[in-house]
Amino acid sequence: MNRFLTRENLLKWAPLLVLIALIAFFSIINPNFLSVRNFARLFTNASPALMVAIGVTFIILMGSIDLSMEGAVSALAVIFCYVLLWLGGTVAGLGVLAIPAILLLGALVGAVNGLIHVHLRIPSFMSSLAMGFVGTGAAILMTGGNIVKINDEIFRALLTERVFGFPLMVYVALFFLIVGSVILSHTRIGRNFYAVGGGEDLAHASGVNVKRVRVWAFALAGFYFSVAALLQVAKLGQAESVTGSNLMFISITSVVVGGVALWGGIGGVWNALVGVLIVAVINNGMIVIGIPDFIQDGVLGIMVIIAVILSTDRRTVAFVK
Amino acid sequence: MSTFIKDYIERETISRRNFLLATAAGLTSAAIPGAFxxxxxxxxxxxxxxxxxxxxxxxxxxxxxxxxxxxxxxxxxxxxxxxxxxxxxxxxxxxxxxxxxxxxxxxxxxxxxxxxxxxxxxxxxxxxxxxxxxxxxxxxxxxxxxxxxxxxxxxxxxxxxSGEKPSEEAANILIKAMGGEGAIVHLGGIPANIPAIERLNGLKNAIKKNPKVQLLDSQPADWDTTKAAALMSNYLTKYGNKIKGVHCANDNMAYGVLQALKAEGINLPVTAFDGNPEAVDMVMKGELLATVFTNxxxxxxxxxxxxxxxxxxxxxxxxxxxxxxxxxxPSILVTKADADAFKKKYLDSTPKYDWSDRWGLSAGQIEYK
Known part of the structure; x- marks a missing residue:
C-alpha cells in the first residue's frame, strides 16, 4: 500500500483527484451535473481549448511559452472559412481541401513563430505574443470587423451529429489528444522536448539540436492551434477577429492546473486534458449549482490557486519567479 | 503664436491641400475648391x-x-x-x-x-x-x-x-411567442456596462407585466459568442426543458445561443439586440425572433x-x-414581419441622410434615474 502512496505518486495523480473531487462536489449539489448530456456539453465547449492547451504543452515542456494562440486561432479560423467558401462552401466537394490547407498553414505559422524566437533570439514570451497580435490584426484586416458564416451542414455535423451521446468534434479532439500523447512518448522529437525542458545545456551537450527542436515544437503548437480553429468554427458556425479570444487564459491556466510545470520538463498532454476539464468543470459547475455571477470569477481564481498548490511539487523548485 | 501667423499657416495649409487634391484629380487649376x-x-x-x-x-x-x-x-x-x-x-x-x-x-x-x-x-x-x-x-x-x-x-x-424600452419590446415579442407563459433565461453583457443593465431591466419590466412568465436566470456572457454558447449549454443542464425562451442583450451572444441549441437539436424562441446584418438575416429566416436596430x-x-x-x-x-x-x-425593433422591408431600407443600401436635419431621428432627451 505504502508503495503507491508515496509523495511522488500523490503529486502525479493530484490533478486527477482534484477533478474527481470537483465532479463529486457538483454532482451532489445538482444531480443534473452528472449526466451524459451535461458531459457532452462540457466536452463540446472544452474541445477547442483542449487543442490549444495541448499545443502550448509542447512549448511549456521546453520551459518556453507560446502566447500567440488567440491571434493564431482567430486568423486561422477566418482563413479557413474564406478558403472553404472560395472552394464551394461545402466539405462534400473541393472545399474539403480547406481542412488540410489550414492544418498546414497553422504548422507554417507556428514554424515562423519558432524561427523568429530562435534565430532572432527573442524570448518566446515576447515573440509569440507579438505574433499573436499580428494574427489578430490580420483577422481584422481580412474580415473588416464582419463575421464569416459557414452554413455547410456536412462540416457542421461535427457539432450536430452524435455518437454515444457526444458530438463528433469531441472524438476529433480525442484523436488529436492521442496523437499528441504518442508524439511525446514514442517519438524522438517528443522526448527531445523533455530533454530541452529538463536542462537545455545538457541536451545540447548530448548532441540534441536544440534550435531545431524548438522550431519543431512551435510548428506542432501551430498545427494544434489550427485544429482548435477548425473546432471553433464547427462549434459556432462562424469566424471573426475575436474567435480566439479568451483561449490564452483558459489554456495556460489549464496546463498549469493540470500539473505541467512552467519551468519545463514535467507533464504531458494528459495533464493538459485534466487541466482543461478542471477549468471547464468549475465554470460549468458554478452555473449549474447557481453561484451568483459576480463572484464566479473570484471563485475560479481561488480554485485555480488551490489546484496549483495541490498538483505541483513546489518543494523541488529552488525559487519561483 | 500670434493670430496673424496662425492664420497665415492655416491659409497656406489649406491652399496646399487644394493644390494636392487638384493635382491628384488631374486638374491644372487649384483655384476651384468646389470642383470635387x-x-x-x-x-x-x-x-x-x-x-x-x-x-x-x-x-x-x-x-x-x-x-x-x-x-x-x-x-x-x-x-x-x-x-x-x-x-x-x-x-x-x-x-x-x-x-x-x-x-x-x-x-x-x-x-x-x-x-x-x-x-x-x-x-x-x-x-x-x-x-x-x-x-x-x-x-x-x-x-x-x-x-x-x-x-x-x-x-x-x-x-x-436607451436599451430599456426596445429591450422590453423584444421581450414582449418573446413572451407572445411563448404563448404568454413559461420561463426565460437572459444572457447579459459585461455586468457594469450601462447597455447591459438597461437591456436586462427592459426584460424585467416586461416580465412584471406578465405574471405567468418568470425569469429563471440572468448571467453575463460579456457580449461574446463563445462564452454565450457555453453559458447556454450550462443553462440547459441546470434548467433542462423548463426554458421556454431566451433573451439576449446583443446579437453576438444570440449567435452563440443558437449554436448551443442547434447542437442539442432544440428549438427555442430567441431575441437579440443591435440589428447587425447577420442577425437581420436570421430574423428573416425565422431563426431569431427579433433584434433591435440602433442605426x-x-x-x-x-x-x-x-x-x-x-x-x-x-x-x-x-x-x-x-x-x-x-x-x-433611434431604436427600431426588427421582426420577421418587417425584416424584409427593413433590410431593403437600411442594410442593402445605406439611406442618404440630410445632416442639416440635426435632431430629426432623436428619440427624446436622455433621462436619468
Whole structure:
C-alpha cells in the first residue's frame, strides 16, 4: 500500500483527484451535473481549448511559452472559412481541401513563430505574443470587423451529429489528444522536448539540436492551434477577429492546473486534458449549482490557486519567479 | 503664436491641400475648391479638421459608426479619408492622448466625435477639447453628472441609446411567442456596462407585466459568442426543458445561443439586440425572433456633424434646448414581419441622410434615474 502512496505518486495523480473531487462536489449539489448530456456539453465547449492547451504543452515542456494562440486561432479560423467558401462552401466537394490547407498553414505559422524566437533570439514570451497580435490584426484586416458564416451542414455535423451521446468534434479532439500523447512518448522529437525542458545545456551537450527542436515544437503548437480553429468554427458556425479570444487564459491556466510545470520538463498532454476539464468543470459547475455571477470569477481564481498548490511539487523548485 | 501667423499657416495649409487634391484629380487649376464636392460645400471642412475617436474596427457596430462619420465627411465634398480615425483599442488613456494630440496638431481647430471608452474619461476629454478651442460630441459613455451645457458650447452634444424600452419590446415579442407563459433565461453583457443593465431591466419590466412568465436566470456572457454558447449549454443542464425562451442583450451572444441549441437539436424562441446584418438575416429566416436596430450609421454621422456644424457656427449649442444637447438615438425593433422591408431600407443600401436635419431621428432627451 505504502508503495503507491508515496509523495511522488500523490503529486502525479493530484490533478486527477482534484477533478474527481470537483465532479463529486457538483454532482451532489445538482444531480443534473452528472449526466451524459451535461458531459457532452462540457466536452463540446472544452474541445477547442483542449487543442490549444495541448499545443502550448509542447512549448511549456521546453520551459518556453507560446502566447500567440488567440491571434493564431482567430486568423486561422477566418482563413479557413474564406478558403472553404472560395472552394464551394461545402466539405462534400473541393472545399474539403480547406481542412488540410489550414492544418498546414497553422504548422507554417507556428514554424515562423519558432524561427523568429530562435534565430532572432527573442524570448518566446515576447515573440509569440507579438505574433499573436499580428494574427489578430490580420483577422481584422481580412474580415473588416464582419463575421464569416459557414452554413455547410456536412462540416457542421461535427457539432450536430452524435455518437454515444457526444458530438463528433469531441472524438476529433480525442484523436488529436492521442496523437499528441504518442508524439511525446514514442517519438524522438517528443522526448527531445523533455530533454530541452529538463536542462537545455545538457541536451545540447548530448548532441540534441536544440534550435531545431524548438522550431519543431512551435510548428506542432501551430498545427494544434489550427485544429482548435477548425473546432471553433464547427462549434459556432462562424469566424471573426475575436474567435480566439479568451483561449490564452483558459489554456495556460489549464496546463498549469493540470500539473505541467512552467519551468519545463514535467507533464504531458494528459495533464493538459485534466487541466482543461478542471477549468471547464468549475465554470460549468458554478452555473449549474447557481453561484451568483459576480463572484464566479473570484471563485475560479481561488480554485485555480488551490489546484496549483495541490498538483505541483513546489518543494523541488529552488525559487519561483 | 500670434493670430496673424496662425492664420497665415492655416491659409497656406489649406491652399496646399487644394493644390494636392487638384493635382491628384488631374486638374491644372487649384483655384476651384468646389470642383470635387457637391455645390456649396467647401473642400476643406471650413478650416476644421474632422476626427472620430472609437474603440476598434473589429465589430460591425463600430464599422457602421465610422461609415456614418465618413458619409458626413463626403457630404462636405471631401474624400472620406479627410476624417481621421483615432482608435483607442479599449484604452481610455489612449483615447484622451489621441484627442489631445489631434487638437495640438490642428491648433485646436478640430471637430471631433468620440466614444470616451469609459464614463469617467468623458470629462477630461471634453475639457481638453474646450481648452484647445475645438468642438466635440460624445456617444454612449459619460457620467450622469457631466452635461454638455455645463462645459459650454465646445461640448456640443451627447447621444446615447436607451436599451430599456426596445429591450422590453423584444421581450414582449418573446413572451407572445411563448404563448404568454413559461420561463426565460437572459444572457447579459459585461455586468457594469450601462447597455447591459438597461437591456436586462427592459426584460424585467416586461416580465412584471406578465405574471405567468418568470425569469429563471440572468448571467453575463460579456457580449461574446463563445462564452454565450457555453453559458447556454450550462443553462440547459441546470434548467433542462423548463426554458421556454431566451433573451439576449446583443446579437453576438444570440449567435452563440443558437449554436448551443442547434447542437442539442432544440428549438427555442430567441431575441437579440443591435440589428447587425447577420442577425437581420436570421430574423428573416425565422431563426431569431427579433433584434433591435440602433442605426449606428446615422449616430456616427450626426455626432460628427453636430460638432462640425457648431464649429462652423451654423448653430449655437447654448441656444438649443437641453433635448438637443443630450438625446437618445433611434431604436427600431426588427421582426420577421418587417425584416424584409427593413433590410431593403437600411442594410442593402445605406439611406442618404440630410445632416442639416440635426435632431430629426432623436428619440427624446436622455433621462436619468
Amino acid at each position: 464636392g457637391g455645390g456649396a460645400a467647401m473642400a476643406d471642412a471650413g478650416g476644421w479638421a474632422l476626427a472620430w475617436s472609437y474603440r476598434d474596427r473589429a465589430s460591425a457596430y463600430w464599422n457602421a459608426i465610422v461609415s456614418g462619420g465618413e458619409a458626413y465627411t463626403e457630404s462636405l465634398g471631401l474624400k472620406k479619408d479627410a476624417m481621421t480615425n483615432l482608435i483607442n483599442e479599449g484604452s481610455s488613456e489612449k483615447s484622451l492622448a489621441d484627442i489631445k494630440a489631434f487638437l495640438a496638431k490642428n491648433n485646436g481647430k478640430a471637430a471631433i466625435a468620440c466614444d470616451a471608452n469609459d464614463s469617467p474619461n468623458a470629462r477630461p476629454v471634453a475639457e481638453a477639447v474646450k481648452k484647445a478651442g475645438g468642438y466635440i460630441s460624445t456617444i454612449w459613455n459619460k457620467t450622469d453628472d457631466l452635461h454638455p451645457w455645463d462645459i459650454g458650447d465646445n461640448y456640443v452634444a451627447h447621444i446615447s441609446w 449606428p450609421h446615422w449616430g456616427g454621422g450626426i455626432a460628427l456633424g453636430l460638432a462640425h456644424q457648431a464649429a462652423l457656427g451654423k448653430f449655437k449649442p447654448s441656444e438649443e434646448p437641453k433635448a438637443h444637447r443630450e438625446f437618445y438615438g
